[in-house]
Amino acid sequence: MSSIKNIELPDIGDFDEVEVIEILVSVGDKIEVDDSIITLESDKASMEIPTPSAGIVSSINVNIGDKIKQGDVVLGIESDQAGDEKTEKTEKTENKSSESESKIVPVVVPDIGDFDAVEVIEILVNVGDELNEEDSIITLESDKASMEIPTPVAGKVSSLKVSLGDKLNLGDLILELESAGGENATSESVEPAERTPAKQASVATPAASPSTNESTSKTPKGDSHASPSIRKLARELGVDLSKVSGTGQKNRVLDGDIKGYVKQIITSGGSGSAIPKVPVIDFSKFGETEIQPLSRINKLSGKHLTACWLNIPHVTQFDEVNIDQMEAFRQEQKAKGVKLTPLVFIMKAVIQALKQHPRFNSSLDESGENLIIKKYFNLGIAMDTPNGLVVPVIRDVDQKSLTDLATELAETSANAREGKLKPGDMQGAGFTISSLGGIGGTQFTPIVNAPEVAILGVSRSQTKPVWDGKNFVPTLVLPLALSYDHRVIDGAQGGRFMANLNSILQDIREILL
Template sequence: MKVPDIGSSDVPVIEILVKVGDTIAKDQSLITLESDKATMEVPAPFAGVVKEIKVKVGDELSEGSLIALVEAAGGAPAAAPAQAAAPTRVEAPKVEEKPAPIATPRGVLPGNAPEGDVAPTARPPFDAGIVMPGDAPYASPAIRAFARELGVDIRQVKGSGRGGRIQREDVTGYVKHALASGARPAGAPVAAGGGLNLLPWPKVDFAKFGAIEEKPLSRIQKISGANLARNWAMIPHVTQHEDADITELEAFRKKLGEENKDLKITPLVFQIKAVVAALKKFPQFNASLDETGEKLILKKYFHIGIAVDTPDGLVVPVIRDCDKKGLLDLAIELGEISKKARDKKLGPNEMSGGCFSISSLGGIGGTAFTPIVNAPEVAILGVSKAATKPVWNGKEFAPRLMLPLSLSYDHRVIDGALAARFASYLAQQLGDIRRLLL
């Protein structure tokens, strides 16, 4: 059994879910992989008995990597090539045999090896210098891009992976050390946070005050923490607050739910449709700054990221082409993608390409908050718990169900007046669902 197409390479194994001797069913999970964006379980392509496991926790796997040897149910390996009768022997033309080229140490040209040296028969140890000669840092393109985002000169980072390969944790560790020491990371612009002259992080022996327990952060929490710290430090956040009257919307939603009892229709699907309408009205919100910060990329598609709370931390899967889907379609897809997020089965493609994100705390509580913009997006909508309030209708105070909205935006791209108009228009869409049909 091998790793299928998972959309990325060098993904570490964080959990092995089977052991030698186990009888496994088709589609049963074998191992858990955790990439930079998601955790995913690799299913068995056929049923059988595990004879040998070829991976261990910490190994980095890509498409085609061998996971395990499994005797397929029925005694024959699944998808094994048929054992046909031995073909008729055909004499191949004689070719003059030449000795295979012998690997020589770096800096020694073939033919110039000292006399008496014998080529080793054992496999030489892995040397990153062969793959990346000279002083070039040994890191994947994704890690190089991550280092550039943080403003880190990757040549200054020491790799902890096999053969000195630079891992994501090496880059974040370098930045943390630089910030703690009050120094600016080599090559980093002031905007990266190194020029803030921050005090070192306090070192406290908490045990002297009472009993403590140490609990390591999950990989998702570590990755999210680094991204959130970068976004908060590099994006000038402003948050616009608005209330939407969803009295009629909620009545319609409940009626729709009664007509579709097998489908959970949440207020979030209406919010998605309202956000799409607002993005069409104000295209500057459906945009991203390029890496230079000098160009604005306006998008013609409408992919909405939805923050999902999982036991391992917050993930943001993306629902694509929301402008082309109705409320019921969105309700079905939202339920499916939320379940996949909680079951750790999201793929990298389901976590990328978002234009705008929604973080809803309506099922928990709160009256307002400041969500952090999910770079490279330029805005995010926070939704708190709706509450019935007395609202003046021109003649009297009437009870209305009011939904608090918190719109955080990148002030480099969006000014306060535009944000106020966007939030007001969004509240109008939610206040009269007939507008969503226009």
């Protein structure tokens, strides 16, 4: 004769009002004794609750997110045997020894479920530590779960019998405690099946509620070692533990690793978060070293350039332009006492190109779905200073003559070297030029200075033999490198911009008009 039996939450140790994070059965399921029916999680542990009776699930009395305690009905089971005995955990009567002297109590691996040869990944105590009952002593991890093993009695650790990497089974000796608990404590320690279950952190994927998106509902899989509380924190923050580099023993993920990972995502604008950390090396063991702190400019520009590199899909396009005519004009002006650097010609030529290709003088809005086209023509000019690279802005370049620009560049460069630039002097550019012509090099790949979408790199000009159709003619050529944001500018648009800029620089009349 069948009967309906209520399955209640058993004694799960020192936990009250524990949250249901997973329901492992459905109405109509046939379950056997010790099949897991729900998963609970506190701030210290995650544990699967088994059924003490076999039968067919007739009702489920809890929901994901419910807080339940000992004695609450979890589900109903239709059993074929009305007299089916419920296997309960019997409380052992306290029978403290009258003996006052200390006893050595062996602590062994309790019943941790269907696991064999589980690896020790963390030892949480040392010889001499004073432990309270239920303090965690080691952490075990299988391919399915991570679990902390508590001590069944209080006392002082007298010896450790396991090492990191050991494989343990039910009943294996973990450590010995010096305890005043006497014979009773000893008898409890050798009956692991009667002890409080291990604090288990299931690595299985919990069922997602309809209001929870996939990225935050799944418990991360992979080879990450982390305690139950860390796994819970990772789920709450939506962090995939497999992408977090652990700094604890055996690369175990710690609280600080999770927080550092989230901070990296925030400071980098959400990208590049999966980049592994650079290994920390003591270089002094290879020879003499010296510590030189980075300047404030180095620190600020480093963070900004890292964010630009990680967030912008870069493309760099190279070209060489014949500047014989430009250089001849520049030398003529020099003979007249007018000193003009090649950079002012490049600035004017870039403005002419930007007018014909407004997409290069734009920025993406916050949504990334719209372009903000700038109607003004301000250029950022990268300048080398004793303290590092700075990019002051020359405004309204389209409205200034070559001599005006030469004068302003000289003044701005002097202020940059002397550290007199103000924050406002480095804001408002629509396009940047980085010139290494005075230093050297044949080509380089400049990093787009976000929120701009393009930057022009200029290298040192040199005379090369160029075929004119009949002969090789000595020609002064200027190497250019255009880097751009491929979300905004495609290769064809980049090619047309470079061809247009090349044409302008070759014909000095277009710059002077």
